[in-house]
Amino acid sequence: MKITIKNIVKEFESYGAEERRKQEKIFRAVDDVSFTVEEGELVTLLGPSGCGKTTLLRMIAGFEDPTSGDILFGSVRVNDTPPNLRGATMVFQSYAIFPHLSVRENVAFGLRLQKLPPPEIDARIAKVTALVELSGLDDRRPSQLSGGQQQRVALARALIMEPQLLLFDEPLSNLDAKLREQMRIDIRKLQQRLGITSIYVTHDQTEAMSISDNVIVMNAGRLEQMGPPAELYSRPVNRFVASFIGKANFLPDPESGHTIMVRPEAVKLALSGEQTDGFWGRVTRSTYLGGILEYEVETKDAALLVHEQNSFERPPFAVGDAVSIKLLPSGLVKMD
Amino acid sequence: MRKRLRELRLLFSDPLLAFLVAGVFAALAVFVALPLFSVLLKSLTNESGDLSIENYARFFNFRYLRSSLWNSLTSGVTTAVISVAIGYAAAFTLTRTNLPYKRFFHVLFILPVISPPFTSALSILMLFGANGMITKWILGIQNFNIYGFKGVVLSQIFTFAPVAYLTLKGVLxxxxxxxxxxxxxxxxxxxxxxxxxxxxxxxPGVASAFLVVLIEALSDFGNPLVLAGSRFPMLSTQAYLEITGSFNLPLGAALAVALLIPSITAFVIQRYYLQKKQYVTITGKPTATASKLVSVGAYRALFLFVACFSLLVFLFYGVIAAAAVTRVWGYDFTFTADNFAYAFGVGFGTILDTLLVALLATPVSGLLGMFIAFIIVRLSFPGKGILELTSLLNFAVPGTVVGIGYILAFNRPPLLLIGTLAILVLNFIFRYIPVGIQSGVAVLRQIDPSIEEAAQNLGADRVTVFRKIMLPIVAPAFFSGLVFAFVRAMTAISAAIFLVSAKYNLLTVQILNQVGSGRLGVAAAFSVILVVIVLAAIWIIAALVPGHAGGMSAITIQNRESVG
Incomplete structure (x- = not known):
């Protein structure tokens, strides 16, 4: 199902001491955001905490009402549809597993409400628990489950409804690093196999890059840029997007007066003497990260961050080395 | 056995600490266990002093004894059911809707908690009594009879619904x-x-709130004394009347034991079964916005309910304030200052006594509570379980039982304390240590033991660790415990009424005496004075202690910790 978000605005009356001091009675959490999600796509809302991404997701789920703007599921405006009739199920950050129910009762919760015949419920439970690799835990209580298992229960509970739209609210933020990587691969595989249109909220750029068809970068309630991961990384439209996704160097362009953005891997170094190009600097930091060597190079008017693939063919540059600097022309992005 | 010995040896490696622990054991044995044991023993003797079960046999022979047990249970259960319903609706409204002025409503709801537990009985007499404002003057009913089941239940609901509210608010x-x-x-x-x-x-929280209110209603003394009337005997008042009216101590003791059994049962279920079943599901960041759970219609209904209950609180307290400056309530509504003049004239000594007892008992009770919390959480020694149980026992034991226990246990040398100031102070100290223990244990369990280890590592002994490290850390909990204990000491009645004497009297007892002799105006004036003192004390501690430890939030926190 195609999802259309049109000029969504969400304002809260602010109660925080900070806002009261500034005498701002109204806080704009989401500021005129529009985008579309195509059928079967996974789109990620990415941004720092407080950027409005979770509020936007909760409006799509129906837990918050937008101050203005439209939310369309297909061609139907759902602004006034209560959350229980939207058919968009959600995987919550805290999992929100019902602690008084067993795994099975948690997963079956929505189907029981629809009063489906028990054999059909059983069949669908079997299917979905196999899908999320949760078989054999049916009668466990949530308190007896590990974090990863709880995560799978939350996913199964949302998937069993065969939703038109699947929503994820930072679903992996409570898991440890290894499990997080495994889960995000599993979620992406599952989403592609079932072809469910999905919206995914995260503040982790690696997670966003690895899982999405399209990423939306948000900041202070506004949509900064939307596009496929490769485009966001190679062609960010502004400084915020450039520095939020990956690392970036900003250099003044002496000819046009614009700022030029260049990624650390698009900077090539060589010991002076081997190459003579005019643009040179001195290494002030050299960090051995394993697969990558990271340097800080000071030129006469900027400090550059440089990443170099570890080639094992020569020793890394040392602090104090004089190096000539070359910028790959295809890696230069003009900023506004 | 080996382990016990090792624990003992470890404890005695710090002689001062060992001495203090032994002192706590002795004090609890004398001032908590001994009185209870005396009541039990007395209930098993006949009037000539021989061992016998004739007091219990009387339950089956005398109708009014049987019915006092039945009346206490039925009114207690009714009160608990309705209080929990009201408390749930109020707690739900304050936790799940965007009700404006939440703080105001919250303070209003818990006002009955800081008043003497029979203030509402007084209001009910003045509103619905034979000369009541509503029954006689507005509805024109002659000689309406508010006494009995309906009066007691109505008054207890008003007194204990706030307790249910506080418990359930924490749960929701x-x-x-x-x-x-x-x-x-x-x-x-x-x-x-x-x-x-x-x-x-x-x-589980609802069941817990039900049992807590049931315990409080069963032990309630003031409301039954004012509103039960002669045709609706109840256990706590009947025990009092047997002792002070008929001088039948053994029968009074037996009635007290009959009261003790349901209270202790409810306490054990609440503490050892229900508390483990409660769900706590707050994780991660809270979502601050209103829940979609409440529809507009439901919100209006809840708002109406909250507004009505608030009006009732205003009405009940307004009537007391009005009666305090009225010549003769029900007949002559002209303004007068006579009631206050009388109250200060006759009762000034009582006001001073009450303050003295509360001011002496509260800090000792608080410190002792904290110390017991410290040894429960951080030390291991044989008999710790018994010590913990004994120190918490007074939560569940009705004040009537404690009062009777004290007059039985301390009426002859070497412990001849009857008629002294000491017996009142000691009673309050040991009655309210559970408050300090509960909040102390809660705070101490959250402190990393390595903080203490660090202090010991730098050369502090265990007592110094308690004094220099633990006390400052638990200070906020300590002070909020003090507020709560002070309020309780100022407003308590059920045990104190057995222990006052011609020389040392308390405000609450004075108020009941005035009600008994029909001087409602004077009783109202005393009530106003009492509530003003309590509010002033809360305000002073709130001003002295920064943060949320003092003030009204202390009442909220302490109540939550003491019941749930």
Whole structure:
């Protein structure tokens, strides 16, 4: 199902001491955001905490009402549809597993409400628990489950409804690093196999890059840029997007007066003497990260961050080395 | 056995600490266990002093004894059911809706908690009594009889619904609204989300609140004394009347034991079964916005309910304030200052006594409570379980039982304390240590033991660790415990009424005496004075202690810790 978000605005009356001091009675959490999600796509809302991404997701789920703007599921405006009739199920950050129910009762919760015949419920439970690799835990209580298992229960509970739209609210933020990587691969595989249109909220750029068809970068309630991961990384439209996704160097362009953005891997170094190009600097930091060597190079008017693939063919540059600097022309992005 | 010995040796490696622990054991044995034991023993003797079960046999022979047990239980259960219903609705409204002026409503709801437990009985007499403002003057009913079941239950609901409210507010706050979102997200409507998620999750809390109110209602003394009347005998007042009216101590003791059994049962179920079943589901960041669980219609109904209850609070307190400056309530409504003049004239000594007792008992009780909390959490020694149980016992034991126990245990040398100031102070100290223990244990369990180890590592002995490290850390809990204990000491009646004497009297007893002799105006004036002193004390401690430890929030925190 195609999802259309049109000029969504969400304002809260602010109660925080900070806002009261500034005498701002109204806080704009989401500021005129529009985008579309195509059928079967996974789109990620990415941004720092407080950027409005979770509020936007909760409006799509129906837990918050937008101050203005439209939310369309297909061609139907759902602004006034209560959350229980939207058919968009959600995987919550805290999992929100019902602690008084067993795994099975948690997963079956929505189907029981629809009063489906028990054999059909059983069949669908079997299917979905196999899908999320949760078989054999049916009668466990949530308190007896590990974090990863709880995560799978939350996913199964949302998937069993065969939703038109699947929503994820930072679903992996409570898991440890290894499990997080495994889960995000599993979620992406599952989403592609079932072809469910999905919206995914995260503040982790690696997670966003690895899982999405399209990423939306948000900041202070506004949509900064939307596009496929490769485009966001190679062609960010502004400084915020450039520095939020990956690392970036900003250099003044002496000819046009614009700022030029260049990624650390698009900077090539060589010991002076081997190459003579005019643009040179001195290494002030050299960090051995394993697969990558990271340097800080000071030129006469900027400090550059440089990443170099570890080639094992020569020793890394040392602090104090004089190096000539070359910028790959295809890696230069003009900023506004 | 080996382990016990090792623990003992470890304890005695710090002689001062060992001495203090032994002192605590001795004090609890004398001032908590001995009185209870005396009541039990006395109930098993006949009037000539021989061992016998004839007091209990009388239950089956005398109708009014049987019915006092029955009346206490039925009115207690009725009070508990209705109080929990009111408390749940109020707590739900304050935790799940965008009600404006939440803080104001919250303070209003808990006002009855800081008043003497029979203030509402006084209001009810003045509103619904034979000369009541509503019954006689507005409805024109002659000689309306408010005494008995309906009067007691009405008054107890007003007194104890706030207790249920505080417990249930804590319960609902600890249930994440995200769970309700999750239910609606997979297709539940509001009613289904409430009935299948919110309600079952709060059920252990509801049961807990029910038992807490039941315990309080069973032990309640003031409301029955004012409103039960002669045709509706109840256990706590009947025990008092047997002792002070008929001088039948053994029968009074037996009635007290009959009261003790349901109270202790409820306490044990609440503490050892229900508390383990409670769900706490608050994790991660809270979502600050209002839940979609409450529809506009339901919100209006809840708002109406909250507004009505608030009006009732205003009415009940307004009537007391009005009666305090009225010549003869029910006949002559002209303004007068005579009641206050009389109260200060006759009762000034009483006011001073009450303050003296509360001011002496509260800090000692608080310090002792903290120390016991410290040794419960951080030390291991043989008999720790018994010590913990004994120190918490007074939560469940009705004041009537404690009062009778004290007059039985301390009426001859070497412990001849009857008629002294000491017996009142000691009673309050040991009655309110559970408050200090509960909050102390809660705070201490959250402190990393390595903080203490660090202090010891730098050369501090265990007593110094308690004094220099633990006390400052637990200070906020300590002070909020003090506020609560002070309020309780100022407003207590059930045990104190057995222990006052011609020389040392208390305000609450004075108020009941005035009600008994029909001087409602004077009783009202004393009540106003009492509530003003309590509010002033809360305000002073709140001003002295920064943060949320003092003031009204102390009442909220302490109540939550003491009951749930």
């Amino acid at each position: 706050e600890s249930l994440s609204p995200t769970l309700e979102d999750a239910a609606m997200n997979v297709g539940a409507n509001r009613m289904q989300a409430f009935l299948r998620v919110t309600w079952p999750l709060s059920l």
